[in-house]
């Protein structure tokens with residue numbers, strides 16, 4: 001699928017299988033999501049441009065690469081997107097964070113905004129939007145709409161599991177925003193849940209059901 005990368009690394013696939021199992025505890029679920037988030041983040045940031053700076057090792061001067069440009073912004077969609085945040089900040093401690101509060105209206109499955117807080121200069125930065133579940137695609141589309149309204153032009157979407165319906169809808173709405181996911185499952189059910197999926201990611205992370 002154009003613009004969509006399925007990260008098929010065996011470590012990610014193994015951890016995803018553990019995560020999907022209904023017996024997996026809340027604690028294990030959070031830990032696994034954090035670990036998988038770091039591994040996917042590694043792929044999402046694989047092509048970041050670098051520039052050379054002069055440093056001095058104990059032995060000699062050298063030109064060594066560092067990531068070029070302004071710091072990244074990680075933009076978790078609340079609440080499930082928070083699963084990825086700590087691990088990603090461990091990998092990229094200087095990244096800034098934008099919080100995007102959206103909930104899904106259970107009747108219409110439409111996304112409703114309730115919170116948005118981003119760095120002032122977010123428009124100058126590369127923003128990685130995070131949501132483990134790309135189901136209907138409505139939340140991811142709304143989050144990217146909100147960021148584009150603030151002038152952001154460099155965007156990537158990082159998720160864990162996607163439904164074909166969500167991928168099709170998101171890529172049609174935002175063809176210039178590449179997507180990374182660990183798997184594309186079979187379909188959505190009538191309530192907008194991914195099948196076979198893993199259930200409600202937010203509830204499983206926080207033990208709310």
Ligand code: URA
Nearest residue numbers: 133135193194200201
């Ligand atoms: N959100 C979830 O947490 N799970 C799904 O299957 C779909 C959306």
